[in-house]
Amino acid sequence: MVGTVLLLSHRGLFAQTPVEDLQKAVEIYNAMREYQDGFTAKTLTQANIDDVKTRLDKCVGLLDKVIREGNADQIKTARYFRNNAKYEYGFTLGMKGQNALAFEVMKEIERDITSFTASDFPLRYEFFGKNFVINWDNFAPTQAEFLTGFAEICYNLSKYDDAVRVNKKAITHPNTTGWLRYVAVNKMLDIYAKNSSALTAEEHSNFALQAMNEYDKLSETEKETVKEYDYPTVKRSMEIVLKAAQANPAQPALDRLAEAIPLVIKYDQDNPNSLTALELCYKNNYHGQAAWDRVANDYAKVMHTKSQMAQPQNFVLATKSRYVGLAATDRMAAAASYDCQTMRDVAAMYAYWKQTDKETEYLKKAKTCDEDKAKAAAKAAKAARRSNGNFNLYIGADILPLLNTNPKRDYGAVVDFVFRKSAIEFGYKKIRQNKENIFDLWINEVDEADQDNISRWDGFKLHFQPKFFTKNSDNGYFGIYLGYNEKDFALMTVNVINDADGAISSQIFDPSVKQYVGMFNFGGMILGKGFGVDMHFGIGANYSTFDAGNPLDRSQYTIENPLLEGRKDNYWGLVLHTGITMGLNFGPGRS
Numbered sequence: 114m115v116g117t118v119l120l121l122s123h124r125g126l127f128a129q130t131p132v133e134d135l136q137k138a139v140e141i142y143n144a145m146r147e148y149q150d151g152f153t154a155k156t157l158t159q160a161n162i163d164d165v166k167t168r169l170d171k172c173v174g175l176l177d178k179v180i181r182e183g184n185a186d187q188i189k190t191a192r193y194f195r196n197n198a199k200y201e202y203g204f205t206l207g208m209k210g211q212n213a214l215a216f217e218v219m220k221e222i223e224r225d226i227t228s229f230t231a232s233d234f235p236l237r238y239e240f241f242g243k244n245f246v247i248n249w250d251n252f253a254p255t256q257a258e259f260l261t262g263f264a265e266i267c268y269n270l271s272k273y274d275d276a277v278r279v280n281k282k283a284i285t286h287p288n289t290t291g292w293l294r295y296v297a298v299n300k301m302l303d304i305y306a307k308n309s310s311a312l313t314a315e316e317h318s319n320f321a322l323q324a325m326n327e328y329d330k331l332s333e334t335e336k337e338t339v340k341e342y343d344y345p346t347v348k349r350s351m352e353i354v355l356k357a358a359q360a361n362p363a364q365p366a367l368d369r370l371a372e373a374i375p376l377v378i379k380y381d382q383d384n385p386n387s388l389t390a391l392e393l394c395y396k397n398n399y400h401g402q403a404a405w406d407r408v409a410n411d412y413a414k415v416m417h418t419k420s421q422m423a424q425p426q427n428f429v430l431a432t433k434s435r436y437v438g439l440a441a442t443d444r445m446a447a448a449a450s451y452d453c454q455t456m457r458d459v460a461a462m463y464a465y466w467k468q469t470d471k472e473t474e475y476l477k478k479a480k481t482c483d484e485d486k487a488k489a490a491a492k493a494a495k496a497a498r499r500s501n502g503n504f505n506l507y508i509g510a511d512i513l514p515l516l517n518t519n520p521k522r523d524y525g526a527v528v529d530f531v532f533r534k535s536a537i538e539f540g541y542k543k544i545r546q547n548k549e550n551i552f553d554l555w556i557n558e559v560d561e562a563d564q565d566n567i568s569r570w571d572g573f574k575l576h577f578q579p580k581f582f583t584k585n586s587d588n589g590y591f592g593i594y595l596g597y598n599e600k601d602f603a604l605m606t607v608n609v610i611n612d613a614d615g616a617i618s619s620q621i622f623d624p625s626v627k628q629y630v631g632m633f634n635f636g637g638m639i640l641g642k643g644f645g646v647d648m649h650f651g652i653g654a655n656y657s658t659f660d661a662g663n664p665l666d667r668s669q670y671t672i673e674n675p676l677l678e679g680r681k682d683n684y685w686g687l688v689l690h691t692g693i694t695m696g697l698n699f700g701p702g703r704s
Contacts, residue, residue, distance in 0.1 A: 131183035135191060136240055138175035141168055142198050149201060154208050162205055169202045190236045193247065196226040200259055207262060212269045219263045226259055227282065253288035260286060261293045268300060273308040277301070284323075292335055295327040299345050302353070314357065315365075321353035322369045325376045351377045351386050358390070362397040370394060371401050378412050388416055388433050395440035403448055403455070406441040410462055413438035439466050446475065453482035505531040505700030507638070507645045511542060512693045521545035525574070527694050529647070531640065531703070536580040536590070544572045549600070549676065553657075553686045559679030567676050570600040570626075578634060588637045588703055594651050594690075596630035602662075602676075610671040622677055623662030630655040632688055638703070645698035651690040658683055 129137070145168040152161060176198070179191035203218035234249040260283035267276035283289055283297045301320040305312050312320070325347045331339070339346060354373045358366040370390050377387050391409050394401070401409075413434040420430035442462040449455040456479035463472040511525030525542030546569040554562035576596035583589045602624040609620050636649025659680045661667060672678040 131179045131187045132239055134175045135179045135183070135187055135194075135238055138172050138179070138191070139194060139238065139240055141172040141175070142194050142201075145169065145172065145198065146201060149205055152205070152208065154210075157205070157209050159209075162209060162211075165202055165205050169198055172198045186237060189233065190238045190247075192225065193229070193236055193252070196222045196229075197255065200226060200255070203266075204262060207266050212266050215266050216270055216272070219259075219266060223263065223279075226256065229256065253286075254290070257283060257286040257289040257293060261289065261297050264297065264300060268304060271307070273304050273311040276304055277311050280304075291327065291330050291332075295324070295331060295335075298324045298327050302345070302349065318354055318357040318366065318369055321350040322373055325350045325373055329376055329379070347373075347377050347380050348384060351381075351384060351390070355386050355390050355393070358393055362393060367394055367397055367399045371399055371405060375405070375408050378408065382412075382415070387412065388430070388437060391437045391441075392433055395437065395444075400444075403445055406444045410438050410441035410445070413441065414465060435466065438462070439468070442466065442468075446471070449475070449478075451482075453479050453486060456482055503531075503533040503701065503703070505529075505640050505645075505698055505702065507531055507536075507640060507647070507696065507698045507700075509645060509647060509694030509696030511540075512695055513691075514542070523547065526696075527647070529580075529638070531638070531700070534582055536582070536638070538576075538578040538580060538592075540574075540576045540578070542574040544570070544574060544600075546571065547600075549602075550686060551676075553681070553684045554675060554679045557679060559675050562675040562679055566674075568602050568605065570602045572598065572600040574598045576630070580634075580638070588639050589635070590638060591633070591635040594630065594632040594634040594653065596628075596632075596655075598626075598628040598630065598655075600626040600628070605674060605677070607677060608673045609665065610673070612669055612671055620663055620665055620672075622674075624677065625660045625662060626657050627660075628655045628657045628686075630688055632690060634690075640698045640700070640703045642700075642702050643698060645696055645702075647694045649690075649692055651688070653688045653690075655686045655688050656683070657686060 145165060148168070149165060173195055176191040176195040180188050180195070183191060199218055199222045203215045203222075206212075206215035206218065229252060231249040231253075234247065234252065236247040238245055238247075260279055264276050264280040264283055267273070267279060280297050280300055284294055284301075289297070298320055301312065302317070302324060305317050305320075309317075324345065328336075328339070328346055338344075351373055354366075354369050358370040360366075371394055374387055374390050374394075377384050377390075381387075391412070395409075417431055417434040417438065420427040420434060423430070442459060445455065445462070446459045449459050456475050460472045460475035460479060463469075463475065507527075507529040509527050509529070511523070511527070514523035514525060517523070523542055523544050525540065527538055527540040529536050529538045548569060549567045551562050551567055574596060575598075576594055578592050578594045580590040580592035583591070605622045605624065606619055607622055608617055610617050630653065632651035632653030634649055634651035636647060638647045639645065659682055661677055667677070
C-alpha cells in the first residue's frame with residue numbers, strides 16, 4: 114500500500130495542467146496537418162494512414178483531458194481542435210477511398226463541427242508562451258469544406274438522403290467557395306440520377322439551373338479544370354430544365370428555361386436544345402425582357418444561316434429558327450412604341466426575315482418617332498432659353514502669348530457658352546517654338562536637364578472646360594480643365610553609345626509628345642455688352658506619352674541628349690497654368 118501511495122504521489126508531482134495539455138495537443142495537431150499536406154491519393158499508403166491515426170489518438174487523448182479538467186475557454190478551444198483533428202483524419206481516409214471508415218469519423222463529429230457559429234468565436238489559447246486567437250473567419254471555410262467533403266462520402270456510400278441533407282447545407286453556407294458550390298450543386302444532379310426520390314422534381318430543376326449559373330461564375334482557370342476532367346458544363350442541366358418545361362410548361366418552368374437559354378448559347382452554341390427551348394417559350398407566350406428577345410433573334414439568325422449552309426439544306430432547322438426569329442421580332446415590335454432606335458432595329462429584323470410590309474411599317478414609325486422627338490427637343494430647348502435668358506456667347510483671344518518676346522508667338526482662342534449658373538469653354542492654341550516643361554526630368558535628377566539643353570517644340574493644345582459660377586450674380590467660378598496637347602520637336606542628330614560594346618554612332622531622332630491634361634481651375638469672368646475678359650489660374654497634372662522618333666531601343670544605348678536619354682515612354686507631370694483672354698461677348702452680359 115505504501116508503494117502504491119508513493120507511486121500515485123510521484124505521478125501527481127508531474128501531472129500536466131490543462132494549459133500544457135492543450136499546448137501539447139495543438140503541437141501534435143499542427144505536425145499532423147503538416148505531415149498530411151505532402152500526400153496525394155496516389156502517394157498515400159496504409160502505413161501513412163496508420164501513422165495519422167496514431168497521432169490523432171495522442172492528440173484527442175490530451176484534448177479529452179482538457180475538456181474534463183479545463184475552464185470554459187479551454188474546453189471550447191479543445192472541442193475546436195478535437196473536431197478539426199478528427200476531420201483531418203476523415204479527410205485522409207476519404208482521399209484513400211476508405212469511405213466507410215471516413216463516414217464513421219465524419220458522422221461522429223458532424224453535429225459538433227457544424228454547430229460552431231460566429232458567436233463561439235474568438236477562441237484564445239496559449240502556445241509556448243504566446244497568446245493565439247482563432248476568429249470565425251479562420252474556421253468558416255473549413256466548416257464549408259467539411260460539408261462538401263462529407264456529402265461526397267455519403268454519395269459514394271449510396272447514402273443519398275444524408276448526401277442531400279449535407280449538400281444543401283454546403284450550398285447555402287456563406288463561406289462555400291464558387292468552386293465547391295459548383296461541385297455540390299452538380300452532385301445534387303448526380304444523386305437524383307441515382308435515386309429520383311431524394312429530390313422533388315422542382316428541386317431537381319432548380320439545382321440544374323443553379324449548376325449552370327455556378328459554372329458561369331467560375332474563373333477561367335477553374336473552367337479549364339472543368340474541361341480537362343470533362344466535368345459538367347451546361348449540356349446536362351439544359352436537358353433537365355427543358356424536359357421539365359416540356360412536361361409542364363407553367364410559368365416557373367418557363368422562367369427557368371428562359372434563364373438557362375442565354376447560358377447554353379454562351380457556352381454550347383451548337384446545342385440543338387436551345388432552339389427547341391426558345392420555340393417552347395414563345396409557343397407558351399413567355400414574356401421576357403427586350404434583351405432576351407434580342408438574344409433569341411440573334412441566335413435564330415445564326416442557326417438559320419447554318420441551316421442554309423448545310424449540305425443538303427436543313428429544312429427542320431431553318432423552319433424552327435425562322436419561327437423563333439419572327440416570334441422574337443414580333444415581341445420586340447410590341448414593346449417598341451416609345452423607342453425610335455428599337456423601331457429601326459425591329460425594321461431591320463423584319464427585313465432579315467423577308468417581312469417587307471412590316472419592315473416598311475416600322476421604318477415609317479421610326480421616322481415619325483424621330484420627328485416627334487425632334488419637335489419635343491426643340492420645344493424643351495426653347496423653354497430652357499426662356500428660363501435661362503442670361504445666355505452669353507464669349508469669343509476671346511489668349512493675351513499672354515502675344516506679349517512674348519519670342520518672334521514666333523503662340524496664338525490661342527476660346528469660345529464660351531455662358532449660362533446663368535455655368536459655362537462651357539472650348540479652346541485651341543497654336544504653339545510655336547515653346548520651351549519644354551522638364552519637371553519630369555528634374556524630379557528624376559537627369560543630368561544636364563535644363564532649358565538650354567532641351568530643344569523647342571511646335572504643336573497645338575486643345576481643351577474643354579466646364580465652369581461653375583459661385584453665385585448667380587458673381588463673376589467668380591471654378592471648374593475642371595481637360596486638355597490634349599501635341600508637341601513636335603525639331604529633328605535632332607545625336608550621338609548614341611552602344612551600352613554593350615561602347616561603339617559610338619550618330620542617329621537622327623524626330624521626338625514628339627502627346628499629353629492628356631487635367632486641372633482644377635478657378636478664375637473670374639467679366640462680361641459686358643460687346644466685350645469680355647476672363648482671368649484664370651489652374652493646378653493639376655498631365656499624363657504624357659513620349660515617342661523618340663527613332664526605332665532604336667533606348668534601353669540598350671546611352672543617348673547624348675538629356676531629353677532622349679532621360680524621358681520615359683510614359684510619365685506624369687505637374688501643371689501650373691495662368692492665363693487671360695479678352696474678346697467679344699454676344700449677349701446681355703453678367704452683372
